[in-house]
Amino acid sequence: MNQLYTRFSTLRRSVPFSLRLQLAAWYTIAFAVLLLLTGAVFYQYLERSLEASVDTDLQIRAQQIAGGLVVHNGTLNMSDLTAALPGFGIAPQAQGARLSDVNQGVLVRLLDAHGVLLGETPAFRALRVPGASVTQPLQGAPWQGTVLSTDEQEVRLYSRTLTTGGNPVAVIQVGESLFTLHTLLHQLVAALLVVGFLVLLACAVGSYLLAGRSFAPIQRLAETARKIKAGDLHQRVPVPPVRDEVQYLALTLNEMLDSLDQSFSRQRRFVADASHELRTPVAVIRNKIEVAVLRPRSPDDYCTVLHSIHAETERLSHLISDLLALARGDEGQARFERETVRLDQLVESVAANADGLAQKRGIRLSVQAPQPVTLIGDEARLIQVILNLLDNAIRYTNAGGQVLLSLQTTSSETQLVVRDTGIGIAPEHLPHLFERFYRADPSRRRTGGSGTGLGLAIVEWIVRAHGGSIVAESQMGRGSCFTVTLPLTPQASEAAAVARETHC
Numbered sequence: 001m002n003q004l005y006t007r008f009s010t011l012r013r014s015v016p017f018s019l020r021l022q023l024a025a026w027y028t029i030a031f032a033v034l035l036l037l038t039g040a041v042f043y044q045y046l047e048r049s050l051e052a053s054v055d056t057d058l059q060i061r062a063q064q065i066a067g068g069l070v071v072h073n074g075t076l077n078m079s080d081l082t083a084a085l086p087g088f089g090i091a092p093q094a095q096g097a098r099l100s101d102v103n104q105g106v107l108v109r110l111l112d113a114h115g116v117l118l119g120e121t122p123a124f125r126a127l128r129v130p131g132a133s134v135t136q137p138l139q140g141a142p143w144q145g146t147v148l149s150t151d152e153q154e155v156r157l158y159s160r161t162l163t164t165g166g167n168p169v170a171v172i173q174v175g176e177s178l179f180t181l182h183t184l185l186h187q188l189v190a191a192l193l194v195v196g197f198l199v200l201l202a203c204a205v206g207s208y209l210l211a212g213r214s215f216a217p218i219q220r221l222a223e224t225a226r227k228i229k230a231g232d233l234h235q236r237v238p239v240p241p242v243r244d245e246v247q248y249l250a251l252t253l254n255e256m257l258d259s260l261d262q263s264f265s266r267q268r269r270f271v272a273d274a275s276h277e278l279r280t281p282v283a284v285i286r287n288k289i290e291v292a293v294l295r296p297r298s299p300d301d302y303c304t305v306l307h308s309i310h311a312e313t314e315r316l317s318h319l320i321s322d323l324l325a326l327a328r329g330d331e332g333q334a335r336f337e338r339e340t341v342r343l344d345q346l347v348e349s350v351a352a353n354a355d356g357l358a359q360k361r362g363i364r365l366s367v368q369a370p371q372p373v374t375l376i377g378d379e380a381r382l383i384q385v386i387l388n389l390l391d392n393a394i395r396y397t398n399a400g401g402q403v404l405l406s407l408q409t410t411s412s413e414t415q416l417v418v419r420d421t422g423i424g425i426a427p428e429h430l431p432h433l434f435e436r437f438y439r440a441d442p443s444r445r446r447t448g449g450s451g452t453g454l455g456l457a458i459v460e461w462i463v464r465a466h467g468g469s470i471v472a473e474s475q476m477g478r479g480s481c482f483t484v485t486l487p488l489t490p491q492a493s494e495a496a497a498v499a500r501e502t503h504c
Contacts, residue, residue, distance in 0.1 A: 020211045023211045024207040028204040035196050043188070050181050051178075058158035059158060088121050101123065104123070105122055108172075109129075110172060113138065113170065115134050127147055128149065128150070133145070133147075134159065138161060138171065144157065147175070160172055218249070221238070228257065285313065337377075341376070343373040343382065347416070350390065357394055363397050363399065365405070366403070371409065373407055381462045385462050385463060389459060393480070393482075394420075401422060405418055413468075415486075417481065418482045424478055425474035426476060434470070459484075466487075471485075
């Protein structure tokens with residue numbers, strides 16, 4: 001069995017069948033099974049109908065024979081029957097008596113009430129008649145069944161009694177060969193096989209043609225998709241006007257191509273921006289080193305150069321870390337802890353650390369976290385969100401300005417709001433703020449620090465990973481407002497309620 005399966009698998013691999021051919025084959029097989037079942041049911045029904053017709057003819061014939069017999073003073077007169085049936089009488093005793101063909105002769109036999117033979121036709125003598133065909137009618141119930149002749153021919157036999165005054169007088173047996181019926185059925189089967197073969201052949205050809213016509217739109221889709229290269233994702237597959245599975249496939253392919261086009265565009269832009277950002281600090285470091293080695297310098301000059309190189313390497317290190325974090329996030333490899341976090345305490349702690357930078361720039365930093373807020377999340381990532389938003393707000397706020405960090409909580413979510421009185425953002429730049437390396441107008445140029453241009457992109461990634469959202473609002477010259485919305489899970493809501501009770 002294993003060898004047979006191996007050979008079949010090898011043959012299937014060496015002679016691959018197309019989907020069109022497989023579909024046509026399955027349709028043909030299904031139609032063949034249906035045709036076979038229908039033919040078998042029709043054959044059985046026709047055979048039983050013909051046999052029932054034969055039984056009815058035998059009953060009528062037996063009734064006619066009974067009507068031709070006359071009983072007078074207990075004596076049965078068979079003169080009319082003898083005249084109507086040539087050769088009817090007692091079987092000859094000669095050993096060489098020739099039997100008539102059951103398919104040609106008349107099959108009639110007459111017995112008295114004691115089962116003694118009164119007369120029979122020559123053809124009837126070739127039948128093998130069971131005793132029940134005589135005893136059962138004498139007991140009051142007609143008998144009918146199929147018997148065999150001496151040459152194994154099937155004959156349908158019917159037996160009934162002739163009664164006078166309620167008493168059986170004789171048993172009448174009539175029969176008819178089933179050879180003609182079987183011949184007719186065999187011819188019918190042969191005709192059905194020929195017609196069925198032609199119908200199956202027509203079904204196979206028709207199924208193959210219809211399958212080809214059905215797969216024609218898919219073939220066009222495949223040819224168009226084959227033409228689309230990675231560098232030419234602007235083409236789209238044609239969408240059929242009929243609302244069917246092919247149209248759904250075409251729409252799905254176009255949606256996939258749109259997604260791939262956007263993904264490749266983001267990737268190309270990301271690679272270009274990353275290359276530009278990485279090239280800048282490397283060029284600065286290289287330039288400083290080349291200037292430093294042109295001629296001997298004092299130790300203080302070398303220290304100044306080394307400090308400058310260290311600052312650029314720090315910026316380069318931050319940029320590489322941010323790129324690595326975003327790359328892992330895109331691939332779904334970044335791990336997020338699921339732990340209970342007191343967001344209000346986190347906000348106050350981060351704000352305390354950033355207060356020194358704010359005072360250095362002459363900016364007033366204030367925090368509003370009136371009640372405990374507990375949620376499930378990654379504490380380190382949430383610290384990065386708060387720190388990046390605060391750093392962004394302080395960097396683009398002029399001296400004498402103000403930065404407000406507040407928490408607003410409902411029963412199902414909490415909002416972290418960072419509001420500043422800085423220089424603001426132009427409306428046309430707001431939709432692109434969270435894109436990687438996006439450059440806004442020159443008024444929001446970097447004002448110092450080691451920013452990498454990926455801070456807001458990382459913030460959005462972390463917030464979305466926590467099931468939240470972030471929205472930016474701004475007015476030129478009046479400041480900006482970043483609102484982070486984070487959901488509170490049922491467990492976090494219960495923890496928040498416990499925290500409130502503890503706080504009270």
